[in-house]
Amino acid sequence: MTATTTSGDNGPVNPETAVSELRTALGLWYVGQVGADALVRAACTLLVAGFDGLSLCMLAAVSVRDADAEVPEYLEAALHEVGLDFHPRDTPAAREAGLRAMAAQTLAQVLTPRRLTSWAHCAFGHTTLDLAERLAELDDLYDMADYDERPTGDLDAEVMAEARRLTS
Template sequence: MEREVPTTDSGSRAATELADAAALWSAGLGSAEAVVEAACASLVAGLDGETLRTLAAVSTQPGATDPGYEVAELLETALAELGISHHPRYSTTANDAALRALCRRHLRGELEPWELTHVAHWMFGHQAGPAEELWELDDVYASLDVTDLTVEDVDAQVSAAARRLVE
């Protein structure tokens, strides 16, 4: 399980955002630029570490070297400095962590319920596991015309499932 750094509220939020950006990048769903931005926000929130500072300084400007190379090189150590779990690129643990990150985004209103279920279905198919309820609900969205459920009913079920996944 991912561990948040016990700091100020803003530091804790920044650590969670960095962990989420890292998980999404590791799962192939996020950008290296988002990881660098989250590293910068972590520094602003009062978190610190030598490698975190180096990660935050990675250039994301057009024409610069692809930041993905430097993120890949620095991320594990930067996260370790903050006590945050690192997930190897394209691993099952990265996918699971990315799913939780997407659930948090949904619960903050940054991701529509159907988007969350669609990505969960795309990532995990019909595999048993943490995404199972979400991909099942994606199938429900696709068959609303033959059920008594409304979109609002399914949306509420998605939000409830997301809450359970991040608790």
């Protein structure tokens, strides 16, 4: 999966957009949906947007080839330099950040509502992460609709509403 980005090569990068891109990449990284190279690219975008800090510069300077090994060394301090919280991977807070990032990807139409529920159900089941429970339930409803060959438009709308709730 590739995190959506709204910065481009045509003009200045909005600082809020750059922070949002790092937040999304971080959440996706927490749940294994992108590699550490996405965090390096997001750090580069932050520098272009005008952010500064030694750890952020070090993070942006990591070779994407070596990102998986080197990013953890600079990540926590770089996040603090731009006002974001760091959570160790495989903690409830990291999983929640990942769930929110996946929900944001659904709202950005990178993921379908069905794909979000399937991923959440597979990743968290019904009891691992309370925040994901409704998505797991909706995945069960998709499965029943598939079996009965019923339309899923109402389920899609409910998933989008849940994604909006998760990202608000």
